[in-house]
Amino acid sequence: MGRKKKGALVHGWVVVDKPQGITSTQVVAIVKRVFDAQKAGHAGTLDPMATGVLAIALGEATKTVAYAMDAAKTYRFTARWGEARDSDDAEGAVTATSGKRPSREEIEQALPAFTGPIQQIPPSYSAIKVDGERAYDLAREGEAVVLEPRTVFIKTVGLLGQPDPDHAEFEMHCSKGTYVRAWVRDLGLALGCFGHVSALRRTRVGGFSAEDAIGLETLRGFMHSPAAFEHLRPISTALDGIPALAVTGPDAVRLRSGNPILIRAAQFARIADFASSSDDLQGLTVFCSTGEGEPVALVAFEAGELRPFRVFNFGTG
Numbered sequence: 001m002g003r004k005k006k007g008a009l010v011h012g013w014v015v016v017d018k019p020q021g022i023t024s025t026q027v028v029a030i031v032k033r034v035f036d037a038q039k040a041g042h043a044g045t046l047d048p049m050a051t052g053v054l055a056i057a058l059g060e061a062t063k064t065v066a067y068a069m070d071a072a073k074t075y076r077f078t079a080r081w082g083e084a085r086d087s088d089d090a091e092g093a094v095t096a097t098s099g100k101r102p103s104r105e106e107i108e109q110a111l112p113a114f115t116g117p118i119q120q121i122p123p124s125y126s127a128i129k130v131d132g133e134r135a136y137d138l139a140r141e142g143e144a145v146v147l148e149p150r151t152v153f154i155k156t157v158g159l160l161g162q163p164d165p166d167h168a169e170f171e172m173h174c175s176k177g178t179y180v181r182a183w184v185r186d187l188g189l190a191l192g193c194f195g196h197v198s199a200l201r202r203t204r205v206g207g208f209s210a211e212d213a214i215g216l217e218t219l220r221g222f223m224h225s226p227a228a229f230e231h232l233r234p235i236s237t238a239l240d241g242i243p244a245l246a247v248t249g250p251d252a253v254r255l256r257s258g259n260p261i262l263i264r265a266a267q268f269a270r271i272a273d274f275a276s277s278s279d280d281l282q283g284l285t286v287f288c289s290t291g292e293g294e295p296v297a298l299v300a301f302e303a304g305e306l307r308p309f310r311v312f313n314f315g316t317g
Helices: 024-035 059-070 104-114 135-140 180-191 216-220 226-231 235-239 249-256 265-272
Strands: 012-018 040-042 051-058 073-081 083-085 094-097 116-120 150-164 167-174 195-205 244-247 285-290 295-302 305-311
Touching: 012 024, 012 059, 012 216, 012 235, 024 040, 024 051, 024 216, 024 226, 040 059, 051 059, 059 235, 059 295, 073 180, 083 195, 104 150, 104 180, 116 180, 180 195, 235 285, 244 249, 244 265, 249 285, 249 295, 249 305, 285 305
Parallel strands: 051 195, 244 285
Antiparallel strands: 012 051, 040 051, 073 167, 073 195, 083 094, 116 150, 150 167, 285 295, 295 305
């Protein structure tokens, strides 16, 4: 018999407003202790200097982390002109300087080239793995880190203001995998002035927003208290945009056992709106729950069946 896991069976999402000066991993550990949860993870790292939305998954919600990480994100940030830094943010060492400061007109004229699908090389100080090692670990050891360019999508980006010649404030709505630090670095190079991020706040990740987030210190004050559970959100919160179906008791049992079920005409009609043709429906991910709203499984629609590939288990630890 396996050893019983420590902690309670707690399932759901907690949206934390991460403060500056703490790592995402440290936030996860604090939230896990507050709820005395067996299992926890997060949907997208925020650097220690960054603040804002950090969505923490507890228990079976960890099975939906990938969907939250794939969601679009919104950031507000400040670019500091005149300095390039090795980390592309204020925590790094200065590597180059410039006396040039861009005007509002110059910045706005440059933005179209930094909107839509763009290529960017991630910062050397990033969590990307190189030969099994995190890039930031290699960079801190003084090794030269060479990362491959990647395509990301900047849906919208706008210049919010210029508090002084050295700084410019922006808001960006972008795809997963976008590095704001790299975007500012490249914009600074295009403007001929160098640049790095001096402040960064994430205001939205998919369906999780800063307006719904709880401050970390406030949450810490609810340590092992029922009040903490008022801030626990359903597992389905991370599944915005994925079609949902209610299944009967017998079908729920089959899905939880890893077996497929036949899709009924009424169910097919509900998911058909999510594709332009029947061919597009093949492989479509569907979220199945009971009539009472308890999550059952994530399934793929294939050949008239709903085939489970991620089953939610709310049994004992």
